[in-house]
Amino acid sequence: MSTTRTARRLRLGLPRRVFSQVLLMQLAVAAGVAVLATGLFLAPLGDQLDDEAMRRALAIAQTTAAEPGLVRDLQTTAPTPDGPVQSRAERIRRASGAEYVVIMNRGGVRWSHTDADRIGEVVSTDPSVPLSGREIMQIDSGTLGRSARGKVPLRDAHGTIVGAVSVGIEYHGVRARLIHAIPGLLAYAGGALAAGAAASILISWRVQRRTRDLAFSDIAALLAEREAMLHGIREGVVALDRNDRIRLLNDEAQRLLGIGPDAVGHPLDTVLGPGRTTDVLTGRVTGTDLLTVRGQRVLVANRMPTDDRGAVATLRDRTELEQLGRELDSTRGLIDALRAQDHEHANRMHTLLGLLELQMYDDALEFIGEVAGAHRVTAEQITTRVRDPLLAALLLGKATVAAEHGVTLALSPLTSLSDRLVDARGLVTIVGNLVDNALDAAAGTHDARVEVELRVQGHAVLLRVGDTGPGVPASQRELIFTEGWSTKPASAHGKRGIGLALVRRLAERQGGTATVGEAPHGGAEFTVVLPEALEESAAAPAGGITIPDGTTAP
Numbered sequence: 001m002s003t004t005r006t007a008r009r010l011r012l013g014l015p016r017r018v019f020s021q022v023l024l025m026q027l028a029v030a031a032g033v034a035v036l037a038t039g040l041f042l043a044p045l046g047d048q049l050d051d052e053a054m055r056r057a058l059a060i061a062q063t064t065a066a067e068p069g070l071v072r073d074l075q076t077t078a079p080t081p082d083g084p085v086q087s088r089a090e091r092i093r094r095a096s097g098a099e100y101v102v103i104m105n106r107g108g109v110r111w112s113h114t115d116a117d118r119i120g121e122v123v124s125t126d127p128s129v130p131l132s133g134r135e136i137m138q139i140d141s142g143t144l145g146r147s148a149r150g151k152v153p154l155r156d157a158h159g160t161i162v163g164a165v166s167v168g169i170e171y172h173g174v175r176a177r178l179i180h181a182i183p184g185l186l187a188y189a190g191g192a193l194a195a196g197a198a199a200s201i202l203i204s205w206r207v208q209r210r211t212r213d214l215a216f217s218d219i220a221a222l223l224a225e226r227e228a229m230l231h232g233i234r235e236g237v238v239a240l241d242r243n244d245r246i247r248l249l250n251d252e253a254q255r256l257l258g259i260g261p262d263a264v265g266h267p268l269d270t271v272l273g274p275g276r277t278t279d280v281l282t283g284r285v286t287g288t289d290l291l292t293v294r295g296q297r298v299l300v301a302n303r304m305p306t307d308d309r310g311a312v313a314t315l316r317d318r319t320e321l322e323q324l325g326r327e328l329d330s331t332r333g334l335i336d337a338l339r340a341q342d343h344e345h346a347n348r349m350h351t352l353l354g355l356l357e358l359q360m361y362d363d364a365l366e367f368i369g370e371v372a373g374a375h376r377v378t379a380e381q382i383t384t385r386v387r388d389p390l391l392a393a394l395l396l397g398k399a400t401v402a403a404e405h406g407v408t409l410a411l412s413p414l415t416s417l418s419d420r421l422v423d424a425r426g427l428v429t430i431v432g433n434l435v436d437n438a439l440d441a442a443a444g445t446h447d448a449r450v451e452v453e454l455r456v457q458g459h460a461v462l463l464r465v466g467d468t469g470p471g472v473p474a475s476q477r478e479l480i481f482t483e484g485w486s487t488k489p490a491s492a493h494g495k496r497g498i499g500l501a502l503v504r505r506l507a508e509r510q511g512g513t514a515t516v517g518e519a520p521h522g523g524a525e526f527t528v529v530l531p532e533a534l535e536e537s538a539a540a541p542a543g544g545i546t547i548p549d550g551t552t553a554p
Helices: 002-012 018-065 070-076 084-096 171-210 216-232 251-257 268-272 276-282 319-357 361-385 389-404 424-442 499-509
Strands: 100-105 136-142 145-155 161-170 236-240 246-249 290-294 297-305 311-317 408-411 449-457 460-467 513-518 524-530
Touching: 018 084, 018 100, 018 136, 018 145, 018 161, 018 171, 070 084, 070 100, 070 145, 070 161, 084 100, 236 251, 236 276, 251 311, 268 276, 276 290, 276 297, 276 311, 290 499, 319 361, 361 389, 361 408, 389 408, 389 424, 389 449, 424 449, 424 460, 424 499, 424 524, 499 513, 499 524
Parallel strands: 408 449
Antiparallel strands: 100 161, 136 145, 145 161, 236 246, 236 311, 290 297, 297 311, 449 460, 460 524, 513 524
């Protein structure tokens, strides 16, 4: 029973679809406007017709009063049905279509009337106004019923008032004209209503298409779900209009791009500034799963155009994945190095065993000293010159990996770095990326070598990483710092082209620079200057750092 009552209430109430409700509201508005316009037109139309009838009666009365000889006939003849005044009045009445034309003397006695029996009688309405010299228009009732009247004084040649002329227009005729105008007016109103209904149907049909024939409650639910979804997912969403202005920005996109909700409505170029991230989101750079760097974050962006020539872009945070991938690459390198060391250790143990079996004890002691001393010297050289434990551990591990690849990793004699770094992890990222690239470039070359230089001046740190690889052509020395650009095949964890972009971003965040030039041995030489990398207490003597190209950094 309750279900039946609910269904009946829904059927008797307003329709639920947006299309139907919009159509009904527009039809109601159109009908209301048509009725209101018709009423507003009809209201003054009656007054207008009354005014026209009174003015017409007054004009006929004025014309009659100016009739030549009328004053003489009024003064010289008696008021009789066959008198000249009656004849003149009837001729004018028939010619003008008036209901009556009454001519009276100063006493109000009729000299003419439509009903001849009333000639010689006093008029039924007060004639004092026209007899006083004033003209009058009015709607009044007399012996012939209600009529629109015009009354004027009748003067002789000297201007003396000798009588008056009263002309009446049948008021039923005026009302008949009003009633006669109503069908035409209603026809116009009906036409306007039909045009409004047609326009309403077209608009409602378009609304139906745009809203997918949904109900208002469905649209409200979809909007609520959209808000919950957009602000709840862990993926950035940026909606742009056809002019690349931001229309929508969810919480994750604000976090990833480092902007606030006040960016909505502003052009993306103004909010983010020039750069690859802006080019990717605006579609100037095309493709799928495009890599870009925003601050310290590595982002993967995809852009989908919309029907209104706008676009929706999605952003995923790849920073942690990228770091894990690089750690995986480093771990694999270390595993390979350990495997090689294990193989080398087995060979050394076999050699040591042979020397002991041959009872060559002195040679065995010398062999052990050489092997242990080589590793100790390498570790001591790194930890003595690089006091920061993170960087020292990184370089020691990279030396082991370099040896496995047949590359010599050496520290420049100028290397000297304290352990009071402002951002040690950032510098580890920079050094790790540059050393990895240098090892890849130098591997397989003759007398393969990578040299690392780390030194300070004031609060600044200079990092230089050179290799004996093929080098970087001058035309590509800026391009290699672009996100997504790489000459290497894709790594196991995904796309390349992020390392050097991160190096430059980290350097620029500290007000520094990252450049590439030619090494003394013909390979590439990367130079990074970090002006404020050391704490106050660890600063070296003031001055400047001389970069290999001859310039001096503050």
